[in-house]
Amino acid sequence: MTGGSLRGRLRWLILGVLALVLLPLGIYSLRRTIHEADELSDGRLAQSARTLQVMIGQIGLPALQQHGHGVVVPVTSDATQELVLHGHTFESEVGYQVFDRDGRMLMASGNVADLPPPAGRVGFEDVHHGRYRWRLFTLPPTADGVVVRAAERYDSRRDITNALWLEHALPPLIALPVLALLVGWAVRRGLLPLDALAARLAARKPGSHDTLEVTGAPRELEPVLTALNDQFARLEDALERERRFSADVAHELRTPLASTMINLENAEASRDSREADAALADARESLAALARRVEQLLSLARLESSSRATQRSDVDLLAVARTAIEDLSPVIADSDAELDVALPPGQLMVRGHEVALAALLRNLLENALRHVPSGGLVQLAIARSAGDAVIDVIDNGEGIPPERRAAVFARFHREVGSRGEGYGLGLSIVQRAAQLHEASIELLDSPLGQGLRVCVRIPLTSEH
Known part of the structure; x- marks a missing residue:
């Protein structure tokens, strides 16, 4: 039908x-x-x-x-009347x-x-x-x-x-039309909650976060309401992420684009070749900064979109760490800092998203390398402790005062006087990746005398 x-x-x-x-x-x-x-x-x-x-x-x-x-x-x-x-x-x-x-x-x-x-x-x-x-x-x-x-x-x-x-046929012939009317009335009465649901849906405003409710809804309609409310919550969350990402892109790309355009215009207007070369070099630096900023924004967007994914897999955290170190080898070479790595033998399996874990490790290491002075030290240590995988990234940079550590996870937050060239997205990406894995993250004092220690604890899989 x-x-x-x-x-x-x-x-x-x-x-x-x-x-x-x-x-x-x-x-x-x-x-x-x-x-x-x-x-x-x-x-x-x-x-x-x-x-x-x-x-x-x-x-x-x-x-x-x-x-x-x-x-x-x-x-x-014509018999007698008594017989008729x-x-x-x-x-x-x-x-x-x-x-x-x-x-x-x-x-x-x-x-x-x-x-x-x-x-x-x-x-x-x-x-x-x-x-x-x-x-x-x-x-x-x-x-x-x-x-x-x-x-x-x-x-x-x-x-x-x-x-x-x-006697047998006449009552059904009369009753069926009446029964059809009564059944139609009963069906209309029984489907009134659907009419109420349709009216609520029609009256719902875009962007509303109110829970959809129908007074006196039957038990059969409760799973529909639950599914609709869950779907609305996911939709609003996705729209909020899109709006936030669009605002981030508009805000963060405006400055490097403007700087690039100014440098290119200066190179075109300059009659001195050395000034033109210098302007072009500045333009290239602005474009490199722009590329890096776009990459970080895309990483943050991928992490936020992955929050909708329910499919997780067993990931070897040590293998992800080795890959992240290889990806950052150019950054390590340019930083003039020493990277000390301590990884246990074998495997360390966690349940999660490999892309998010890789982003977490890359941003922790990159953030530490950017904030240590020339000849500084960055340590990466991964260990197993009480059913958790513990990631420690330690540096001897300028550090962050305890009273300001909670604020550094906000997007585009940069500490005053920071020597790094970041854009305030690194720790925000780290925090989002930790949330996807029900992991805890702490900012502590560095055991190297100065600097910062970032400690992340991720639950291991049950087999490990």
């Missing part, structure tokens, strides 16, 4: 089920009732024949023969015959007097006589050889059958 309204589908499905159940039951009940009525009529016919046989036995065959053979009791349609009821002349609808042992008719009712003798047949049989079909019942001969036959017209029985048909 496709298309159409839900109300119409429910109404026709309910009526179809009712018809599928009630019609066969009605037909079966009607057939059983007609069968029982026919058996009752046959019993009445047999009882009439037996009663007549008993009466003849009381009279005696000789007394009956004294009146001669072939006595016919007349039956006419509701338009039926019941006297003309029943009859009887009495025969002797030689098959000669002793007496009969006028409506069946010309029926041939039974010729040895006993029991029930159907015959056509005149304009009617008759049901006959013949008793076996008595000791005197008397054979009694009782007869009943089938149209008398069919009156009962027609009454039964009318």
Whole structure:
């Protein structure tokens, strides 16, 4: 069943089920009732024949023969009023015959007097006589050889059958349209929560964070409301991320683009080749800064979009760390700083996203290398501790005072007087990656005398 309204589908499905159940039951009940009525009529016919046989036995065959053979009791349609009821002349609808042992008719009712003798047949049989079909019942001969036959017209029985048909068929014919109206009303009443839900959805404003609720919602609608609210929350979260990312891009790319354009215009306007070369060099630096800023913004966007992903996998944190160090080899070489790495043997498996873990390690190392002086030291240590993988990145740079450490996770936050060339996105990326893995992150004093220690604890997989 496709298309159409839900109300119409429910109404026709309910009526179809009712018809599928009630019609066969009605037909079966009607057939059983007609069968029982026919058996009752046959019993009445047999009882009439037996009663007549008993009466003849009381009279005696000789007394009956004294009146001669072939006595016919007349039956006419203008019988006495007592035998006429509701338009039926019941006297003309029943009859009887009495025969002797030689098959000669002793007496009969006028409506069946010309029926041939039974010729040895006993029991029930159907015959056509005149304009009617008759049901006959013949008793076996008595000791005197008397054979009694009782007869009943089938149209008398069919009156009962027609009454039964009318009694069984008329109520459903009247009830089905009424039932259709009642079912339609009941379906409309039952679907009122859907109408309320549609009205709430139509009235919901874009960007609304309100929970969708329907007063008196049935239990069957609760999963729909839960799924819709979850979907709205995810949608609003995605839209918020898009808005935030667009604002970040507009804010952060404006300055390097403007600087590049100014340097290029200065190079074009300068008549001194050395000034032009210097302007072009500044433009290249601005473009490099722009490329780096775009890369960080994209990394942050990928991390935020990955929060919607539910598929996690087992990741070897040590392998990710080695790859991150290889990726940062040019930065390490240019930083004029020493990187000390301490990794345990084997594997250290965590459950999470490899891209996010790689971004976390790259930004921690890059942030530390950028903030140490020439000849400074950066240490990376990964270890296993009480069911967690512990990442320690330690430097001997300028550090961050304890009272300002909570603020450095904000986007585009940079410490006053910082010597680094970052854009305040590194620790924000680290924090987002930690959140994706239910990891904790702490900013502590460096054990090297000055600088900063960043400690990240990530839960290990159950097998490790």
